[in-house]
Amino acid sequence: MRIRSLKFALLAAALCLPCFSFAQIAANSAAVSSQIAQLQAEVAQAQSSADNSWMLISAALVLLMTGPGLALFYGGLVRRKNVLSILMQCMAMMCIITVLWALATYSLAFDSGSAFIGGLHHLFLRGVGLAPDPDYSATIPLQTFMIYQLMFAIITPALITGAFAERMKFSAMAVFLALWSIFVYSPMAHMVWGKGGLLNADLGGRFPCLDFAGGTVVHVTSGVSALVCALYLGKRVGYPSEAMPPHSVVLSFIGACLLWFGWFGFNAGSALGSSPLATSAFVNTQFAAAAAALSWAAAEWLRSGKPSALGLISGAVAGLVAITPAAGFVQPMSALVIGVIAGAFCFFMVVKVKSWFGYDDSLDAFGVHGAGGTLGAILTGVFATSAVNPIFKNAKTGAALPSGLIQGNWHQFFNQFIGVAIAWTLSIVGTFILLKLVDLTIGLRVTREHEMEGLDVTQHGEEGYEFGA
Amino acid sequence: MQKIEAIIQPSKLDAVKDALLEVGIEGMTILEARGHGRQKGHTEFYRGREYTVDLLPKVKLEMVVPDELADKAVQAILSSARTGKIGDGKIFLSKIDDAIRIRNDERGSAAL
Numbered sequence: 001m002r003i004r005s006l007k008f009a010l011l012a013a014a015l016c017l018p019c020f021s022f023a024q025i026a027a028n029s030a031a032v033s034s035q036i037a038q039l040q041a042e043v044a045q046a047q048s049s050a051d052n053s054w055m056l057i058s059a060a061l062v063l064l065m066t067g068p069g070l071a072l073f074y075g076g077l078v079r080r081k082n083v084l085s086i087l088m089q090c091m092a093m094m095c096i097i098t099v100l101w102a103l104a105t106y107s108l109a110f111d112s113g114s115a116f117i118g119g120l121h122h123l124f125l126r127g128v129g130l131a132p133d134p135d136y137s138a139t140i141p142l143q144t145f146m147i148y149q150l151m152f153a154i155i156t157p158a159l160i161t162g163a164f165a166e167r168m169k170f171s172a173m174a175v176f177l178a179l180w181s182i183f184v185y186s187p188m189a190h191m192v193w194g195k196g197g198l199l200n201a202d203l204g205g206r207f208p209c210l211d212f213a214g215g216t217v218v219h220v221t222s223g224v225s226a227l228v229c230a231l232y233l234g235k236r237v238g239y240p241s242e243a244m245p246p247h248s249v250v251l252s253f254i255g256a257c258l259l260w261f262g263w264f265g266f267n268a269g270s271a272l273g274s275s276p277l278a279t280s281a282f283v284n285t286q287f288a289a290a291a292a293a294l295s296w297a298a299a300e301w302l303r304s305g306k307p308s309a310l311g312l313i314s315g316a317v318a319g320l321v322a323i324t325p326a327a328g329f330v331q332p333m334s335a336l337v338i339g340v341i342a343g344a345f346c347f348f349m350v351v352k353v354k355s356w357f358g359y360d361d362s363l364d365a366f367g368v369h370g371a372g373g374t375l376g377a378i379l380t381g382v383f384a385t386s387a388v389n390p391i392f393k394n395a396k397t398g399a400a401l402p403s404g405l406i407q408g409n410w411h412q413f414f415n416q417f418i419g420v421a422i423a424w425t426l427s428i429v430g431t432f433i434l435l436k437l438v439d440l441t442i443g444l445r446v447t448r449e450h451e452m453e454g455l456d457v458t459q460h461g462e463e464g465y466e467f468g469a
Numbered sequence: 470m471q472k473i474e475a476i477i478q479p480s481k482l483d484a485v486k487d488a489l490l491e492v493g494i495e496g497m498t499i500l501e502a503r504g505h506g507r508q509k510g511h512t513e514f515y516r517g518r519e520y521t522v523d524l525l526p527k528v529k530l531e532m533v534v535p536d537e538l539a540d541k542a543v544q545a546i547l548s549s550a551r552t553g554k555i556g557d558g559k560i561f562l563s564k565i566d567d568a569i570r571i572r573n574d575e576r577g578s579a580a581l
Contacts, residue, residue, distance in 0.1 A: 243520045308514060
C-alpha cells in the first residue's frame with residue numbers, strides 16, 4: 001500500500017513539475033540567455049588572454065635567438081678581429097628587417113594574394129589591428145601574429161651571415177639581405193604559411209607541405225642561400241691552409257644555449273596559442289636537441305678521439321633545426337630519432353662533405369641549417385601523425401586522415417619533397433641574382449688588405465677587445 | 470753578475486718562485502710567453518678541422534744575481550721545474566756588465 005501511494009505522489013509531482021519549469025523558464029529565459037552569452041564571452045576572453053600572453057613571450061624569445069643568441073654563437077666562431085662585424089650583422093637584421101616588415105614584407109608574406117606571394121593590402125600595416133584574423137589564429141590579435149612572424153623574418157637572413165662571415169662589406173651585406181628578405185623570404189613564407197599559399201597545409205594549398213615552425217621557410221632557405229653565398233664569394237684569404245680556429249668557444253657556448261632557450265618560443269609558439277599542441281612542440285624541441293647533441297659528440301668522439309664543447313653545441317643546434325618543421329606533428333620518441341639522425345648527418349655534412357667540395361662556408365650555415373632543415377622537412381613527412389595534430393580531415397565526416405609515411409600517407413611524403421624542392425630552387429635562383437646585382441653595383445667583398453686587417457677596424461672603426469684600455 | 474733567463478711550464482711557476490726565494494734570490498721579473506722547442510705543440514679539432522697549435526703558453530723568469538748565487542739559483546730552478554717530460558723548458562745564463570738602481574744611483578751588486 002505504501003509503495004502504491006508513493007508512486008501516485010511521484011506521478012503527481014512529475015506532472016506538475018513541467019508547469020512550474022515552463023513558467024520559470026519563460027520568466028528567466030531572457031536573463032539566462034544573456035548570462036550564457038556573458039559566460040561565453042568571458043571564456044573566450046580568458047582563452048584569448050592566455051594565448052596572447054604566451055605568444056607575446058614567444059615573440060620575445062624568438063628575437064632573443066638572433067640577439068644575443070646567434071650573434072654570440074657566430075661571434076665566438078670567427079677570429080678576434082671580426083667579432084664585432086658578426087654582432088653588427090645580427091643587430092642590423094633586427095633593425096632593417098623590422099622596418100621593412102612594417103613597410104611591405106608583412107603584406108608580401110601574409111596578405112592573401114597569389115599562390116606564390118601575398119598582396120599589397122597590408123602595406124604600412126594597413127588593416128593589421130588588434131582584432132584576430134581567424135584564418136591565422138582566432139584567439140590572438142592580428143598584431144601579435146604579425147610581430148611574432150617578424151621575429152622569424154629577422155633570424156632567417158641573420159643565419160645566412162655565417163656563410164660569408166669575415167669577408168663581406170657591411171654595406172653589401174645590408175643591401176643584399178634586405179633584398180633577400182623581400183624576394184626570397186617573403187614569397188617562401190607566403191607559400192607555406194600565407195593565405196592562399198601554394199604549400200599551405202592549414203588553409204588548403206595546392207601541395208600541402210607540413211612545416212610547423214619553419215624547416216623550409218627558415219632553415220632550408222637560409223642554409224641553401226648560404227651555400228650560394230659561400231660559392232659566389234669564394235674562400236677567405238688563407239683558407240684552408242691557414243689556421244682559423246674560433247676565437248672564443250665560450251661565447252659560442254653561451255650563444256648556443258640562448259638559441260636552445262629561444263627555440264621554445266620558435267617551435268612551441270608556432271602553435272599560435274597556449275594549447276596542448278604547444279606542449280607537444282615544446283617537448284619535441286627538448287628531446288631532439290639533446291639527442292642530436294649526443295649524436296654529434298659521439299660521431300666526433302669516434303673520429304678524432306675526443307668529444308668537444310663546440311661539437312656538443314653544434315649538434316644541439318642541428319637537432320633544433322631538424323625538429324623545427326616536425327615539432328607540432330610528431331611524438332616524443334620520433335623527436336628523439338629525428339635528433340639522433342640529424343646530429344650524425346650534420347656532422348657528416350660539416351666535417352666530410354665541406355672538405356670534399358672545398359667551399360668555405362665559414363660558420364657552417366649550410367651544413368647545419370641547409371642540411372638539417374632539408375632532413376627535418378623530409379623526416380616530418382615520415383614521422384607526422386594525426387594523433388598529435390590532425391591537420392588533414394575528411395571533408396564530410398571531419399574524421400582525421402593519416403599525416404605521414406608511418407601512418408601510410410605516401411602522398412604527404414612526396415609533398416614534403418615538393419616543398420623542399422621549391423625552397424631550394426627559390427633560394428638558389430633568388431640568391432644568385434641578388435648577389436650578382438649587389439656585386440655589380442656596390443661590390444660584395446672587402447679588399448684583400450681589409451680582410452687581413454679584420455672587418456671590425458676596416459668596416460666599423462672599432463675593436464671588440466681593447467685590452468690596453 | 471749574471472742574468473738568468475728561465476723558460477718554464479706555467480704550472481711550475483709557484484714552485485720555482487718558492488725555491489728561488491729559499492736560496493736568497495730577492496727580485497725577479499716574470500713574463501707570460503708563448504713558444505716551443507723541439508716538442509712542437511699539439512693538435513686541436515674544431516668541427517673536424519685539425520689545427521696544429523705550435524706556440525704553447527710558457528712562463529719566462531728573468532733575474533740578475535751576484536756571481537756566487539748563480540749556481541744555487543740554477544740548481545733551485547732545475548729541481549723545482551723539472552717534470553722529466555718534454556716541454557720542461559730551458560735556462561740561459563749571460564754576463565751582466567753593470568746594474569743601476571733608479572731610486573738612488575747605486576751601482577753593481579749593491580743595486581741588485
